[in-house]
Amino acid sequence: MITVSSLLDQPWQDRYKRISNLNIRSSIYDVTNQCNLRCKGCFFFSSNEHQAAREEMDVKKWETFIDREKERGVNLAILIGGEPTLHLDRVEAFYRRLPTYCATNGLIGIPRDRFPDMMVGISLWGSPEDEKLLRGRDTFSVSSKNYAGDPYTYYLYTITPRQVGKIESVIKKIADVGLKVHLQLLSNDEKVDGFSWSEQELQAIGREMDEVLDKHPRTVISSKYYHQIITTGKMMGRPFGWNECPSVTESLDNRKPQPRRLIHFVRWASDLKTVHRCCTSATRDCSTCKDGAAHMSWAMVNKRDHIRSTEDLQNWIEVYEMFAKLYRFIPW
Numbered sequence: 001m002i003t004v005s006s007l008l009d010q011p012w013q014d015r016y017k018r019i020s021n022l023n024i025r026s027s028i029y030d031v032t033n034q035c036n037l038r039c040k041g042c043f044f045f046s047s048n049e050h051q052a053a054r055e056e057m058d059v060k061k062w063e064t065f066i067d068r069e070k071e072r073g074v075n076l077a078i079l080i081g082g083e084p085t086l087h088l089d090r091v092e093a094f095y096r097r098l099p100t101y102c103a104t105n106g107l108i109g110i111p112r113d114r115f116p117d118m119m120v121g122i123s124l125w126g127s128p129e130d131e132k133l134l135r136g137r138d139t140f141s142v143s144s145k146n147y148a149g150d151p152y153t154y155y156l157y158t159i160t161p162r163q164v165g166k167i168e169s170v171i172k173k174i175a176d177v178g179l180k181v182h183l184q185l186l187s188n189d190e191k192v193d194g195f196s197w198s199e200q201e202l203q204a205i206g207r208e209m210d211e212v213l214d215k216h217p218r219t220v221i222s223s224k225y226y227h228q229i230i231t232t233g234k235m236m237g238r239p240f241g242w243n244e245c246p247s248v249t250e251s252l253d254n255r256k257p258q259p260r261r262l263i264h265f266v267r268w269a270s271d272l273k274t275v276h277r278c279c280t281s282a283t284r285d286c287s288t289c290k291d292g293a294a295h296m297s298w299a300m301v302n303k304r305d306h307i308r309s310t311e312d313l314q315n316w317i318e319v320y321e322m323f324a325k326l327y328r329f330i331p332w
């Protein structure tokens with residue numbers, strides 16, 4: 001019988017042991033329906049999720065809700081929106097109760113005296129020109145000043161087809177301000193001309209992502225197996241999509257047979273009652289989905305399938321380590 005220890009030498013077994021006890025149980029929370037930007041291709045606004053529920057304004061109700069989430073077993077709160085930093089009292093309610101990750105566009109600096117070690121992920125959509133086109137302004141020039149050198153912050157770089165051949169220059173700028181970066185791909189939910197992926201572009205960007213990881217291993221938090229999965233949309237010969245997605249809200253998951261999924265995962269709207277279909281756009285065609293977290297979770301929940309060769313299991317370990325680093329369950 002193939003076992004974990006029969007496939008791994010001692011150093012890899014140690015890495016495996018370090019992550020196998022983490023037992024991460026995440027859920028996602030829309031902190032607000034408001035944002036100080038309106039990016040073309042934002043999954044939240046393009047799917048009208050900002051109108052799905054009326055925002056809860058009473059912070060006491062947030063606190064009670066988060067206590068219930070903790071009792072439900074959640075040990076990682078992923079805060080999105082809208083722009084969570086517009087409501088720091090709600091962010092603080094999470095931070096005081098649970099390990100918390102806050103996604104932001106970085107235009108507002110998180111006060112570190114109030115949130116000393118909260119993980120922050122800043123969205124970045126490429127070069128200043130692309131950012132101006134898609135997001136209305138060059139956000140990096142502001143966010144890099146707000147967060148330079150912050151040990152609990154990284155950039156979540158959403159790569160667009162226009163960035164093919166250019167991503168290293170963005171990585172260098174991030175390294176220069178003393179921050180880390182994780183890579184994902186644009187899904188182009190609003191069908192902006194020139195921003196949908198061709199097969200050729202996906203292959204080229206996959207190679208480029210591998211190259212920047214080799215050249216900047218202290219800056220890029222990633223894994224080649226993740227690059228392969230997200231650019232091909234395939235894992236172990238199986239296509240990603242609705243039938244395989246791990247990040248579907250538990251109460252809305254009526255798939256039969258049920259695929260391996262994130263245990264008790266829910267994406268909550270900002271009224272604290274409504275739930276959304278999944279971790280991203282409620283209206284996205286799953287066959288076009290490039291969501292980075294959903295792809296890495298896909299690999300993570302399918303551990304058993306990777307216990308078949310040393311290379312497969314090492315790939316699985318690297319993806320799990322990447323996820324654990326991004327949410328600071330293990331150091332960078």
Ligand code: SF4
Nearest residue numbers: 035037038039042105
């Ligand atoms: S900053 Fe984020 S939440 Fe706001 S519009 Fe852009 S993608 Fe959407």
Ligand code: SF4
Nearest residue numbers: 245278284286289294
């Ligand atoms: S849009 Fe993406 S994350 Fe959402 S259910 Fe479909 S495949 Fe999963």
